[in-house]
Amino acid sequence: MLISDTIIIADVEIFMGSREVYCCKRLVTLTGLEFNLLWLLMSDFPQLVTRESIAEHIFKRSLADSNRSINMHISTIRKKLLVNTDKSRIKSFRGEGYVF
Template sequence: MHTVLIAESKSNSLAVPQAALQNQGFDVQTMVLENLDHVNQKSSKGVVSSIVIDQTIATSAKFDTINTLKSYYQAPVFVSVDDNNDDIQSLLLELGADDVIATHAKPRLWRARLDAMLRKCQAVAEQNSNNEDKVLTFGALTIKGDERTVMLENTLVSLTTHEFDLIWLLASQAPQVVSREEIYEKIIGQGYQINSRTIDVRVSCLRKKLGDNATSPQKIKTVWRQGYLFVKEAW
């Protein structure tokens, strides 16, 4: 049985997702997260497979909550939101969330999204074991599979887990175009959702961190109706 940790800004703020997950057979632990010290005080490290937090915690100006929880538990973080505002969802993904789900989503959808992420994490772990000795170099860009690091002009680029997975996928398949369907399957762990902007947001963040031109990208290009192209000669 998979264990899900629900971290709330106040008691019962995520009562609906909690009930949905319990309904679908997950073992659910809860804690009120007033500050990040509570991570050490209230829970045992490494015992959860996924984490669900509310929007208030995720967007707190005081703490880098999402990445702190991900680092401590080595588990994906889902943010529960009250509406489907694109700007809010984009912000949460930029902050490092692995997925964003509507608080009042049906139990079956909660189950499907968490299961998809668990499959993705397992696939990434297998891929990492295969990539341990691989180093990809393109001009001033070096990507190390064993360390999961990216160096650009001898400077370490800070990437989220998904951003590293994305750059590795694109770079390792260059000069082939990588379809949106393949990116969704391998990075998000879900089938392609035509109305979702998740991949667009992550590619945009990656371009920004790698110094690509936002309006006319030269390093990671969008190929209309096909996907994304990592340009080997642009580095």
Template sequence: MSTLTQTAPVAQSLLIIDDDTELTEMLQSYLQHSGYQVKVASDGNSGLEIARADNSIDLILLDVMMPGMDGFDVLKALRQTHITPVLMLTARGDDYDRILGLELGADDYLPKPFNHRELVARIKALFRRQALTSGARQQQDVSHNQVTLSVSRQIVTCHGEQLSLTGTEFGILHLLLVNAGSLVTKEDISDKVLGKPLQAYDRSIDMHVSNLRKKLAAAGDEEKIKTIRGAGYLFMLAS
């Protein structure tokens, strides 16, 4: 009697770039036990090489403080060619590191020292965000005020010029466009795009929207995203 065999799902692949070998060994063991494939690089240069060459990497855990090529340098170089989600590992209480990382295109940050369960929760939230963006591909393209977002091709143009957006920026812009002319709250953005409840004093949404504004402004002069103070954001319809 023949039996049907089921193929096990491929484990999601993580890359840890951190010079703290004791920490990376513990993280690698813990994350592998949690069901992930894990690769490790102990310096920025080798980490960047792996991130660029290995297309199977689904998410990168990137430490800020490393000798030589630090996390910011790695992120800047990586964002020139790749939109792989990046979770920055920053010093606790150092707002400058967090803000700069988000400005350079990081998707989220986690201050050290951190609880391993919180790390896994952040990783899962980033993968949920990817799934939401992928799900949007089944929807129709959307266009307002000289901005067109193609969900099928994952392309955004502004005044005919193609923009280079991270996955998080793409998700936020898509949510704003499908609700053009109406308020989109920070709670909605955090839940539907970031995949997590809005945290008090979390400035990550503000930084992602700021990055979006800069990229839109580079292709057109007029303001397209309006801040509704204390509430959220509104994508402006053409006047």
């Protein structure tokens, strides 16, 4: 559900205005880049966000230059969300992209 600058999907809430993320009503601390990446994934729910789109919109560079960075940041976001729940929120599609 998208309400202006707020996205709520299941037990994950993200607020653009305050740049806060909650999972199971607990604050999740993300870096600015991690926040932007999660916002992009949740904004396009349930659509696949391609690796190329992430590279362009989040890293402002080509996929070849940001390929490993994408993997690292997705992994970190997953770990931070898993602290509060046992459900993985971000699904990988090998070589294509990610879906929240």
